[in-house]
Amino acid sequence: MIQPTAKIWHNGELINWDDAKVHVLSHALHYGTSVFEGIRCYDTRNGPAIFRLPEHVRRMFDSAKIYRMADLGFSQDDVAEACKHVATVNGLSSCYIRPIAFRGYGDVGVRSLRNPIEVYIACWEWGRYLGPEALENGISVCVSSWTRIAPNTLPAIAKVAANYMNSQLILMEAEMHGYTEGIALDAAGYVSEGSGENIFLIRDEVIYTPPLGTSVLPGITRDSVIRLASHLGYPLKEQAIPREWLYIADELFFTGTAAEVTPIREVDKIEIGRGSRGPITEHIQSEFLAITAGEKEDRFGWLSVLPARASAAA
Ligand code: PPE
Numbered sequence: 001m002i003q004p005t006a007k008i009w010h011n012g013e014l015i016n017w018d019d020a021k022v023h024v025l026s027h028a029l030h031y032g033t034s035v036f037e038g039i040r041c042y043d044t045r046n047g048p049a050i051f052r053l054p055e056h057v058r059r060m061f062d063s064a065k066i067y068r069m070a071d072l073g074f075s076q077d078d079v080a081e082a083c084k085h086v087a088t089v090n091g092l093s094s095c096y097i098r099p100i101a102f103r104g105y106g107d108v109g110v111r112s113l114r115n116p117i118e119v120y121i122a123c124w125e126w127g128r129y130l131g132p133e134a135l136e137n138g139i140s141v142c143v144s145s146w147t148r149i150a151p152n153t154l155p156a157i158a159k160v161a162a163n164y165m166n167s168q169l170i171l172m173e174a175e176m177h178g179y180t181e182g183i184a185l186d187a188a189g190y191v192s193e194g195s196g197e198n199i200f201l202i203r204d205e206v207i208y209t210p211p212l213g214t215s216v217l218p219g220i221t222r223d224s225v226i227r228l229a230s231h232l233g234y235p236l237k238e239q240a241i242p243r244e245w246l247y248i249a250d251e252l253f254f255t256g257t258a259a260e261v262t263p264i265r266e267v268d269k270i271e272i273g274r275g276s277r278g279p280i281t282e283h284i285q286s287e288f289l290a291i292t293a294g295e296k297e298d299r300f301g302w303l304s305v306l307p308a309r310a311s312a313a314a
Contacts, residue, residue: 044294
């Protein structure tokens with residue numbers, strides 16, 4: 001269960017956690033009209049620091065624009081500052097930050113544009129997403145019988161609430177059958193992504209990931225891993241991945257804000273590699289975790305150290 005924190009940011013004001021309520025006839029509740037982000041604040045050696053904050057905020061504004069919510073009433077800088085503020089005032093050294101903008105109370109009906117837009121930012125403590133063992137031992141996943149949202153149905157590039165109905169079908173099915181997560185194929189039958197993660201495959205020391213356009217969210221962690229792979233000297237190709245490549249991969253891993261870099265040890269009960277975290281996965285994962293822990297230099301400029309905390313620590 002979520003652990004409440006003290007404050008939530010709403011349209012420029014801090015309000016109490018318990019007061020962050022919406023009317024039952026709010027548009028988003030009925031029609032999925034909300035765009036949001038999930039951002040991690042890490043407890044680094046230099047104090048709490050938010051991972052790739054401007055990139056997350058930009059993606060939220062992109063999602064909003066796709067759905068004709070061009071004016072959220074705040075700039076990207078405002079929202080980024082507000083994320084820092086909420087994380088700081090709640091006094092958590094590490095947390096998950098959830099900015100959300102949605103169409104609120106006004107008209108009920110598919111016609112949405114007249115409803116006011118509400119922006120909230122909450123944060124709370126969130127540990128390892130796929131279980132404490134997952135990062136080390138890897139997880140068991142299946143290929144979903146559900147297809148990922150198809151082009152020309154719902155835009156996969158937007159991170160919007162409605163897309164997560166598809167994700168929920170994928171994840172519920174996987175869990176019902178005893179798997180930790182499901183991998184969805186796109187409408188053409190190529191590998192797309194997990195219910196809440198991008199996927200990477202390694203064979204013969206080349207890293208592959210499905211390109212944007214195969215119904216994947218442009219993951220911020222995905223982008224981080226692409227940069228890390230290049231920095232570490234691994235060749236990486238963004239290309240369509242047939243399902244059967246999953247089974248014969250040397251290594252597979254998921255990426256996501258919540259999942260971080262999580263190895264996959266089996267797919268549909270077929271062991272991947274030696275059935276444990278592979279060496280390239282481990283290398284990339286350890287770099288990622290070292291940067292986000294502040295143990296290695298932030299050479300890509302990914303961390304925004306929280307100002308108040310930074311000066312308090314100094
Ligand atoms: N694909 C999907 C469908 C997705 O939801 C996520 C994030 C990703 C890829 C990875 O994107 P990024 O976080 O920018 O690297 N999924 C969120 C799931 C958490 C949740 O349960 O909600 C996340 O990782 O925050």
